[in-house]
Amino acid sequence: MKSVRDQFPILSVPENEKRLIYLDNAATSFKPLSVLKAVDDYYRMDNANPHRGVYTLGVRSTDIHENARLTAARFVNADPEEIIFTQNATEALNLVAYSYGMEFLKKGDEILISVAEHHSNLVPWQRVAKQTGSRLVYLYPGPDGRIAEEELDWKINSRTRLIAIAHVSNVLGTEAPVKSIVERARLHGAAVVLDCAQSVSHMPVDIKELGVDFAAFSGHKMYAPMGIGVLYGKKELLEKMPPFLSGGDMIANVHEQTSTYAEVPRRFEAGTRNVGGEAGLAAAIEYINSIGWETIRTHEHALMDQALKGLNALPYITVYGSTDSRDRHGVISFNVDGVHPHDTATILDSEGIAVRAGHHCAQPLMEYMGIGSCVRASIAIYNTEEDISVFLNSLGQVRRWMGYGA
Amino acid sequence: MELNALYNQIIVENSRSNQNRHKVSDATATLEGVNPSCGDDIILELRVNDGIIEDAGFTGEGCAISQASASLMIDLILGKPVEEAQKLLETFLGMIKGEISDEEQLEFLEDAIALKGISHMPGRVKCAVLPWHTLMGILDEKEAENK
Known part of the structure; x- marks a missing residue:
C-alpha cells in the first residue's frame, strides 16, 4: 500500500x-505520478492540433489522440470507433440526450431513470421529456438501495424507449441490476444508457458483456485529469444520430449553405480536443491495469x-x-x-x-x-x-x- | 483551524434553541432563504407595525451555523425599528466579510458576535449569512414599497 x-x-x-x-473520491480522485507525467510530456514534447498538421509533430499528436481512444476502448471492451471523447460523463450524457433523445423520442414515449440518479443523468432527461412530449418515469429502490425485479417488470414496458441508469449510485454505492434491465429493454426495443462515472474505478466495465447501447464515464474519478471523459455508443446508433456540437474537425465537407459530417466517432468530436487529458486518461487506465x-x-x-x-x-x-x-x-x-x-x-x-x-x-x-x-x-x-x-x-x-x- | 472559534457555547446553544423557531401570527412579511449547494432552507417571518419589528420567527432546516445565526439575528432585531435592523444587518455582514473589526461597532451585534470566527472559514460563510440575506430581502422589499 x-x-x-x-x-x-x-x-x-x-x-x-x-x-x-x-x-471524497466519488467527487474526484487524486492523480498518480504516471498520469501527471503523461500530461506534462504531451505538452512538453508532443503538443500539436491532431488531425490537422501534415508535419511530424502533428502526426505524433494525432497518434496520441487515437492511441488513447484505443486504450479507452480496450479498457471497457468496446471498438475504438465507438469511443467518443468528451469533457466528462455529464457532457457524454448530454450528447446522448440531445443527439439521440431529442431526435428519436416522441410524445407518449417513456424515459425510465432511477430516483437515485445524479443530476447529470436526470436533468438532461427532464429537458428531453419537456421538448419531445415524452414522459419521465422513475424506478424506486428499496431501503437496501436495490431496485427490485418486480419494479423493473412493470416500469419497463412497450412505451419505454430509453432507460438511463447509474451503474453504481454515487450516494448509495449500490450496483444497478444492469443485466435484468438490458434483458427487458431488448424485449421492448428500448435503448439503455449506463452512467459508469462511479463504477469505472471500482470494477471492470465490460460493454460487450453488459450489452448496453451507451455508456458514459469521467476520467477525473478514475485517477485521470479533470476535463476528459468518454462516451461509448453502439456504432449502428451513433451512425444515425445527428451531431451534438458542430464546428471544426467534425465535418466532411462544408459549403456556404450545407455541410456533410465526418464518420463516427469524429462526427461527435467538434473543435480542438483535450489531447493532454486523453494522454492522462490513457496513463490512468494503464495505472489501473498495472495494479489489477x-x-x-x-x-x-x-x-x-x-x-x-x-x-x-x-x-x-x-x-x-x-x-x-x-x-x-x-x-x-x-x-x-x-x-x-x-x-x-x-x-x-x-x-x-x-x-x-x-x-x-x-x-x-x-x-x-x-x-x-x-x-x-x-x-x-x-x-x-x-x-x-x-x-x-x-x-x-x-x-x-x-x-x-x- | 480552531473548532472552538466556530462551535463555541453561544453557537451550539443557539443552534439547538427553539425560542425563535416558530411561525409569526399576522406576519407582514415572509421570505424563504435557500442555499442551493447544501439544501439549507429557512423561512423568515416578520410582523412590522409602525416601523417596529414586533415579532419575528423562523422555520426550516439547516446546519448548526445557519440555525444559530437565525436565532441570534432574531434576538437582536426583535422590538427594534426597521432602520436599526438595517444597520445591524450591515454591521453583521461587514463583520463576516472581515471589513468591520472595530470592537465598539461590533458590540452592537451582542451575542451574534459569536459568529465572528466564520469570517475565516470560506466554506461556511454562506451558512452564517443565510438568515441575514433573507432579512435583507425582506427589508429591501419593504423599502421599495415605501418609495
Missing part, C-alpha cells in the same frame, strides 16, 4: 496540520467492510442503503443523529478528514429518503485501514462538539 500511496504526491501534503485522509482489478477490489472491499461495520456499531449513526458491504462499491452515505451534515464535515475536516456533505447532486433521492442532505465517505485505491480507523474514531467527537453527551 505504501508503494501505491507514494505514487500520489498530494497525499504527502498535510491538511490542517494533520495527515490528509481523503474520503483483483487487487483493487479486494483492497477496497476490505475498507468498505471495515467502514460499514464501524459505522453500524455506532449507535448515533444512520447509514443509508445496504448494510452489506458486498453491495457497496466505494461509497457510504450516513448522518450523525442531531447533527447537520455540514457540521459533521467541518468537524471531521479539523482532523484532516475530507468527506462530502450535501445532496450529492441527487436531490430527488434525498427527497425520496426524506432527508435534506447527508455525509458521504468514498474511497479509492490509496486509502488505508488507518484512514478508516481515524475516520471512525473522529466521528465520536462530532456529537460532543455539538453539545451532546456522546
Whole structure:
C-alpha cells in the first residue's frame, strides 16, 4: 500500500496540520505520478492540433489522440470507433440526450431513470421529456438501495424507449441490476444508457458483456485529469444520430449553405480536443491495469467492510442503503443523529478528514429518503485501514462538539 | 483551524434553541432563504407595525451555523425599528466579510458576535449569512414599497 500511496504526491501534503485522509473520491480522485507525467510530456514534447498538421509533430499528436481512444476502448471492451471523447460523463450524457433523445423520442414515449440518479443523468432527461412530449418515469429502490425485479417488470414496458441508469449510485454505492434491465429493454426495443462515472474505478466495465447501447464515464474519478471523459455508443446508433456540437474537425465537407459530417466517432468530436487529458486518461487506465482489478477490489472491499461495520456499531449513526458491504462499491452515505451534515464535515475536516456533505447532486433521492442532505465517505485505491480507523474514531467527537453527551 | 472559534457555547446553544423557531401570527412579511449547494432552507417571518419589528420567527432546516445565526439575528432585531435592523444587518455582514473589526461597532451585534470566527472559514460563510440575506430581502422589499 505504501508503494501505491507514494505514487500520489498530494497525499504527502498535510491538511490542517494533520495527515490528509481523503474520503471524497466519488467527487474526484487524486492523480498518480504516471498520469501527471503523461500530461506534462504531451505538452512538453508532443503538443500539436491532431488531425490537422501534415508535419511530424502533428502526426505524433494525432497518434496520441487515437492511441488513447484505443486504450479507452480496450479498457471497457468496446471498438475504438465507438469511443467518443468528451469533457466528462455529464457532457457524454448530454450528447446522448440531445443527439439521440431529442431526435428519436416522441410524445407518449417513456424515459425510465432511477430516483437515485445524479443530476447529470436526470436533468438532461427532464429537458428531453419537456421538448419531445415524452414522459419521465422513475424506478424506486428499496431501503437496501436495490431496485427490485418486480419494479423493473412493470416500469419497463412497450412505451419505454430509453432507460438511463447509474451503474453504481454515487450516494448509495449500490450496483444497478444492469443485466435484468438490458434483458427487458431488448424485449421492448428500448435503448439503455449506463452512467459508469462511479463504477469505472471500482470494477471492470465490460460493454460487450453488459450489452448496453451507451455508456458514459469521467476520467477525473478514475485517477485521470479533470476535463476528459468518454462516451461509448453502439456504432449502428451513433451512425444515425445527428451531431451534438458542430464546428471544426467534425465535418466532411462544408459549403456556404450545407455541410456533410465526418464518420463516427469524429462526427461527435467538434473543435480542438483535450489531447493532454486523453494522454492522462490513457496513463490512468494503464495505472489501473498495472495494479489489477483483483487487487483493487479486494483492497477496497476490505475498507468498505471495515467502514460499514464501524459505522453500524455506532449507535448515533444512520447509514443509508445496504448494510452489506458486498453491495457497496466505494461509497457510504450516513448522518450523525442531531447533527447537520455540514457540521459533521467541518468537524471531521479539523482532523484532516475530507468527506462530502450535501445532496450529492441527487436531490430527488434525498427527497425520496426524506432527508435534506447527508455525509458521504468514498474511497479509492490509496486509502488505508488507518484512514478508516481515524475516520471512525473522529466521528465520536462530532456529537460532543455539538453539545451532546456522546 | 480552531473548532472552538466556530462551535463555541453561544453557537451550539443557539443552534439547538427553539425560542425563535416558530411561525409569526399576522406576519407582514415572509421570505424563504435557500442555499442551493447544501439544501439549507429557512423561512423568515416578520410582523412590522409602525416601523417596529414586533415579532419575528423562523422555520426550516439547516446546519448548526445557519440555525444559530437565525436565532441570534432574531434576538437582536426583535422590538427594534426597521432602520436599526438595517444597520445591524450591515454591521453583521461587514463583520463576516472581515471589513468591520472595530470592537465598539461590533458590540452592537451582542451575542451574534459569536459568529465572528466564520469570517475565516470560506466554506461556511454562506451558512452564517443565510438568515441575514433573507432579512435583507425582506427589508429591501419593504423599502421599495415605501418609495
